[in-house]
Amino acid sequence: MSSIHETAYPQLRADFAEKDLLALFTPTPQERRFIAEAYRRVTTQALIAIQLKALQRLGYFTMMIDVPAVIVGHVCRRLRIPVLSSAALKSYDESGSKSIHQRLLREYVGLRVLGTDGHDWLEEQAIKAAQTKQELPDIINVLLEELLHHRYELPGFVTLSRAAARGRTKVNGEIQRRIDASLNDQQRGQIDHLFTTRAGRSQWEQLKREPKQPTVREVASYLTHIEAMRRLADALPKPEDVPVSKRTQFVLEARALNVREMMALKPTKRYALAVLLIQAQLQKAVDDVAEIFIRTVRNMHNLARERLKQYQLEHVELGEALIAQFREMLTAFEDESSDPERVQRMRGMLGEDPAGWIERCDEHIAFAGNNYYPFMLQPYRSKRALLFQCLDAMLLKSSSPDDSLLRAIAWMSQYRSSHKEHVRADAGFGVVDLDWLTDKKWRALIEGSDASSGLVHRKYLELCVFSHVMEELKSGDLYVQNSDQFDDYRDHLVSWEQFDAEVGDYSAMVGLPADGSALVALLKQQLLDLSQKVDDQFPDNEHVAITETGLLIRRTDRMPPPEGLPEVDQAITNSMATTSILDVLTETERWLDLHKLFGPLSGFESKVDDPRKRFLTTLFCYGCNLGPTQTALSVKGLSRKQVAWLNLHHVTEERLDKAIFKVVNSYNRFSLPQYWGTGKSASADGTKWNVYEQNLMSEYHLRYGGYGGIGYYHVSDMYIALFGNFIPCGVYEAVYILDGLVKNESDIQPDTLHGDTQAQSAPVFGLAHLLGIKLMPRIRNIKELIFFKAEPGVPYKHIQSLFRGTIDWDLLALHYRDMQRVAVSIKLGKITPSMILRRLGTFSRKNKLYFAFRELGRVIRTMFLLNYINDAELRRSIHAATNKSEEFNNFVKWLFFGGEGTIAENLRHEQRKVIKYSQLVANMVILHNVQWMSRRLKELQSQGFQVGEPVLKALSPYRTAHINRYGDYTLDLSRPVEPIDYKIKF
DSSP: OOOGGGSOOOOOOSOOOHHHHHHHSOOOHHHHHHHHHHOOOHHHHHHHHHHHHHHHHHSSOOOGGGSOHHHHHHHHHHTTSOOOOHHHHHHHHTSSHHHHHHHHHHHHHTOBOOOHHHHHHHHHHHHHHHTTOOSHHHHHHHHHHHHHHTTBOOOOHHHHHHHHHHHHHHHHHHHHHHHHHTOOHHHHHHHHHHTOEETTEEHHHHHTOOOOSOOHHHHHHHHHHHHHHHHHHHTSOOOOOSOHHHHHHHHHHHHHOOHHHHHTSOHHHHHHHHHHHHHHHHHHHHHHHHHHHHHHHHHHHHHHHHHHHHHHHHTHHHHHHHHHHHHHHHHHHHOGGGGGGHHHHHHHHTTTOHHHHHHHHHHHHHHHSSOOGGGGHHHHHHHHHHHHHHHHHSOEEESSSOOHHHHHHHHHHTTTTOOOSEEETTSSSSOOOOTTOOOHHHHHHHHOSOGGGOEEEHHHHHHHHHHHHHHHHHHTSEEETTOSTTSOGGGGSOOHHHHHHHHHHHHHHHTOOSSHHHHHHHHHHHHHHHHHHHHHHGGGOTTEEEETTEEEEOOOOOOOOOTTHHHHHHHHHHHSOOEEHHHHHHHHHHHHTGGGGOOOTTOSOOOOSSHHHHHHHHHHHHHTTOHHHHHHHHSTTOOHHHHHHHHHHHOOHHHHHHHHHHHHHHHHTSSGGGGTOOSSEEEEEEEEEEEOSSSSSOEEOTTTOSEEEEEEEEEETTSOEEEEEEEETTSOGGGGTTHHHHHOOSSOOOSEEEEOGGGGOHHHHHHHHHTTOEEOOOOSOGGGSOEEESSTTOOOSSSGGGEEEEOOHHHHHHTHHHHHHHHHHHHTTSSOHHHHHHHHSSOOSSOHHHHHHHHHHHHHHHHHHHHHHHOHHHHHHHHHHHHHHHHHHHHHHHHOOGGGGEEOOOSHHHHHHHHHHHHHHHHHHHHHHHHHHHHHHHHHHHTTOOOOHHHHHHOOSOOOTTEEOSSOOOOOSSSOOOOOOOOOOO
């Protein structure tokens, strides 16, 4: 059964502030008249008034003895009568008058009691909610909303919990029966064959295989595995009507079960889970193939660029020799005194090898610019077969009517086994069409020096086609059937009918016009006004200047630390007793009961002995990176298998997020973090985590060096991390910058987002604006960014040289509805910002949505840049916010001390969980530090220390000096723990 504390079921706190008491529990004059007209006795009036205010707050009647004394006292004082005693409240609870008064109050507030029909209605609502929700607390919360909306008195929590459980069981059972009924005996036999074990291995475990480091041999083996999986999937039904939440839940459950556990399930459930896992694994495997293809082509481009640079450095002398030789030739040519001997003298200078010098010149010309394409030929030889195999495994489709690249692929594939260097463009099946090829460098290499010969260079053509396939997969111009990450994003958008129903409310929510022409008029005027304002104030802006090299922004002076900060900071550090990291986690978990969020994946009641101990051990294991074996050695009483089992069968990314949000909400109740920030802004930054090379996520990172992935965190200006993600090194980080705010479900809800320089992309600015997010990244290369004018003819006296472009307002107005449709789809959870930004992060001549978002982004980014150069305080706040992200990265890595900081998991979903484990550990330590700091600061205030607002603002919760990470760990759950205290104010 779900715990009441995991839901939104209303309860009365015991620690209401005075302003809350006045706002929530003060009887109004109208309520007083109503009560006075019904009963004359003042004690009865007080009892009814207390019940009324509690009912309005809770939605149900509670025992009077359970109403906090602070509420009882407040109501009595407002009625100007003596405060009722506990004995009087208890006596009233046992009296018959209470039920009479409750009927009166129900009529007054307009509440209905759930009768027989009401309970049937509640069951229907539970079934409806269970169609899209899996966790019992989520279903209960939906029931609470429906009950309040239909003005029903809330039933007991047990009633709601049981209705939610019955609804979920019925919905899940119906889905499983429907899938099982679609199978015939032959298909069931194919599934049963998966659970046959031979030599200790089964096809069921093989089905869960993930690719290792993408070598040619490994990819070839993995592609064979995909073909076998595709044949199996094609022979099974494809259940399309399963809600996403249910599909995700069933797949997670199936992935966690081994052969023995699957065979122990009822056949109906076993077959349903198997079918869904097969489809999901095929979808993920196709994503893997597309990712391998993109990485392979991208790495060839990167390697070719490096080899070009190396070649240019090594052949500086050749360039000098060619120039010297050319000078000698010109000198001889200009010497008219020896005209008959001129040609002979030139031949002598060439050393009787004019053809060799011509070849050197051609080579130098070919590599003198930035054309690195010829250097791709060498690495391509070993990758050619792999790329063709990947192409075979991907069922490519065009997302636009332009299918010229697909036709080029088909034409190219007919020469897959050819060894000819050049082939005729009109040979084979038709003529190869190169009209889509706008890159002159590629065309020159493919057609050669004589374009009229009708020959094309086969390998250069293949390289060109593969490169364009990579780009169009990234931009969404090509999509892959049966894929998740690379499918057609348009299939996930809301229908136009649903969009029309939602766009009005959405536009009002984000404060934007619903009409394209109105948006254009608004933005144009805002850009004109801001540009003029910055131009007028530019002479007085002492921190910014326009020089011959471009815009120059001078650094502002660093603010000195407030007086008394070193003494207070040192006093806090000295007062924090040394403690084990496991003790910190234990105390924090006992405050919040986080273990209750991690029940079994199946949704049935847990049979785990001592769930708190098991959860804490698992959190310590994966959040501090000790690993199951070392954890079992360090924490007595549990085996390695017990630690790993709970992670596999009870822990998901979604549940870890819920635990993180619960810690954030608890942290937000303290007053100290309010001095560090408002909670209205956050910063996003990535840090590299080392992983083993034998997995697809691992990639060499040029900036950080070494193999690994990127932990990408969204950190509030209050120092707490709101959301974390694990992404590959080669991915453009800005693609994921908006996901953290959209997926954040904590009480801290920022609307301003800071980021590093990768967040400067115009499409990211455009999408953020439509989502109601103010994007304010750190700017390092402002000279390279283009400012855009609202109108081309508007002159500016001081900042004219900054503007190098104008906005295409007609394009923005034309595609505004399409952009709004994307934003509404994100709001309704149909797609994520990263899903669309992956398509908008790459230039696409076919994707009109790209150009529209880029144009909107140019407007918003220009206004941000104008404010950036005009406001030194804005620059200072952005710098401070990004510094908090960098400090958090160091803090979370310090806590992730086991295994030399290398993530040992090779499965991607487990790697993502490890990142969330580490974030949860970091947030729990931050919460624990703030609790201790709040108490100590209050003591220091009473001792005469200068603990004013400037000092409080300059402190940080990233404290580690008191934490012992190493040594013996004792998990003592019987040790008394001082309760968390949110009342400490400054």
